[in-house]
Amino acid sequence: MLALIGGTGFYDWPLLKDTTECIIETPYGPAKYWLGKYNDKEFIFLSRHGLDHNTPPHAINYRANIYALKKAGATQVLALNSVGGLLSKQKPGDIVMVTDIIDFTHDRKNTFYNGGEEGLYHVDMSCPYSLSLIKQIVVCAHAAGIKISVGGIYAVTQGPRFETPSEVRMLAMLGGTVVGMTGAPEVFLAAEAGMEYAAICVISNLGCGLTNKKITLEDIQKQMQKSTFEVQQILTIVAEKL
Numbered sequence: 001m002l003a004l005i006g007g008t009g010f011y012d013w014p015l016l017k018d019t020t021e022c023i024i025e026t027p028y029g030p031a032k033y034w035l036g037k038y039n040d041k042e043f044i045f046l047s048r049h050g051l052d053h054n055t056p057p058h059a060i061n062y063r064a065n066i067y068a069l070k071k072a073g074a075t076q077v078l079a080l081n082s083v084g085g086l087l088s089k090q091k092p093g094d095i096v097m098v099t100d101i102i103d104f105t106h107d108r109k110n111t112f113y114n115g116g117e118e119g120l121y122h123v124d125m126s127c128p129y130s131l132s133l134i135k136q137i138v139v140c141a142h143a144a145g146i147k148i149s150v151g152g153i154y155a156v157t158q159g160p161r162f163e164t165p166s167e168v169r170m171l172a173m174l175g176g177t178v179v180g181m182t183g184a185p186e187v188f189l190a191a192e193a194g195m196e197y198a199a200i201c202v203i204s205n206l207g208c209g210l211t212n213k214k215i216t217l218e219d220i221q222k223q224m225q226k227s228t229f230e231v232q233q234i235l236t237i238v239a240e241k242l
Helices: 062-071 131-143 165-173 186-192 217-241
Strands: 002-006 017-026 029-038 041-047 076-085 095-103 149-156 178-180 196-206
Touching: 002 062, 002 217, 017 062, 029 062, 041 062, 062 186, 076 131, 076 186, 076 217, 095 131, 095 217, 131 196, 131 217, 149 196, 178 196, 186 196, 196 217
Parallel strands: 002 041, 002 076, 076 196, 095 149, 149 178
Antiparallel strands: 017 029, 029 041, 076 178, 095 196
C-alpha cells in the first residue's frame, strides 16, 4: 500500500474517496492519518504539519508518523516537501526527486532503536531514497507532461528559522542542491521500518542570499498553491499505476 505524506501546502489528497480519519496510539505518541480509496485501491494520507499547519518541523513526531504508517500496512512512502533552492539556476516551481540527503538537524528522535529493549540496529544508507520508486514517479510525471528532475541532494536544517546567506553558501559548497526542514529523520525511520521511500521536492523559493527578497511562510504557501495542480496531476497517475 502507498502512503502519501503531505508537507507545506499539501494538507489533503482530494483524489481519495470514502476517507476515514484514523487516530492511533503508538509507542511514541498518537498519530493521525486518513485511509481512502481510488479506483478500489486503498491509499493512506498523512499531513506532516497538521491540517492547520500548526506543527513546526522540529516538533513533528516523526517516529509516531512512520510507525503508524507501517502498522497501517504501508509498504511505500511518497513524501511531498517544500524546499528552498541552493543553486542560482533553480527557480520557484521546479520539481526535483532527490536521491541523497545531508542531515544538519539536532535533538530530533531519529531512530526506533535506542538499545535496551528497543535493541540496536545500524540501518544502511547507501541509497536513502528508493531508486525503483523514483523511477516510477518520474514515469508518471512524464505521462502527465510535467517536467521533473532527478538527482538532487536534500540538505536538512533544524528550523524553524530560515537559513542565513552564509549557511546557504556552505550547504551548496557541501553538495546540497535543495534545503528544507522535514527530510530528516523521516527518510531514516522509513528505512528502519523497511519501507520504500521517495520524496517529491517542490522548490518554493531560492535560499537567502541568492535573491534580495525576504523569505516568508506566506510566500512559500502561495508558491505551493501554484504548484499544487501539477503535483496533483502526478499523484493521480501515481494512484492509477503504482
